Amino acid sequence: HLEDLFPSSHLAAIYLGHKTKNKNIKVLVFGEEGLFEELRQARIKLTSTSKDANYVVVGMDRKFNFEKLKLAYEAILNGAKFVATNKDVTYPTEEGTVPAAGAIVKALEVSTHKRALLLGKPHLFGLKTVMKSKGYTSADTILVGDGLETDILVGKRLKIVTVLVLSGITLEKMLQKAPPSLKPDYVIQSLLDLPSLKIGHG
Structure with missing residues (x-):
């Protein structure tokens, strides 16, 4: 939609x-x-x-x-x-x-x-605007993206479950070198793997 x-x-x-x-x-x-x-x-x-x-x-x-x-x-x-x-x-x-x-x-x-x-990631304005418009909270939101310093960082800032997709700009070796503040909660190879991912909040 x-x-x-x-x-x-x-x-x-x-x-x-x-x-x-x-x-x-x-x-x-x-x-x-x-x-x-x-x-x-x-x-x-x-x-x-x-x-x-x-x-x-x-x-x-x-x-x-x-x-x-x-x-x-x-x-x-x-x-x-x-x-x-x-x-x-x-x-x-x-x-x-x-x-x-x-x-x-x-x-x-x-x-x-x-x-x-x-206005966009990793600034909070964008994600907060989306969540507010949909009535979502951090507890019922999952952020999926391919950027450590944009997608994953903004998710961490808002205490949202984060999923990194390795089919975009982030390579496996970049993920391995990332500091704890940029480490995603889950890692998948492509969006096709998302439906089978078992995610637990908290």
């Missing part, structure tokens, strides 16, 4: 919807069509200039270039609040990994000396 999906672009729309409600606040966005569409549907005012931007929102943008970097840089230095949909530095494709939103965010953090507010 589409209403059960909470991509980081949707979380950005929820967050900015609260911040900009009944206010003349404009948002400068760097991302792809999905992010723009989510913000437009939430009736958030968008801008294409750095001078009148109150927020700078950065997501995955495969057409990011120096001009966009400069525009975001100027807006942040002018006082715009810096928001990141996620900080994944790479993204898996059929040809291998490619730079992702986190690489863009990092470039802006380094150049502006400003730290981005992260």
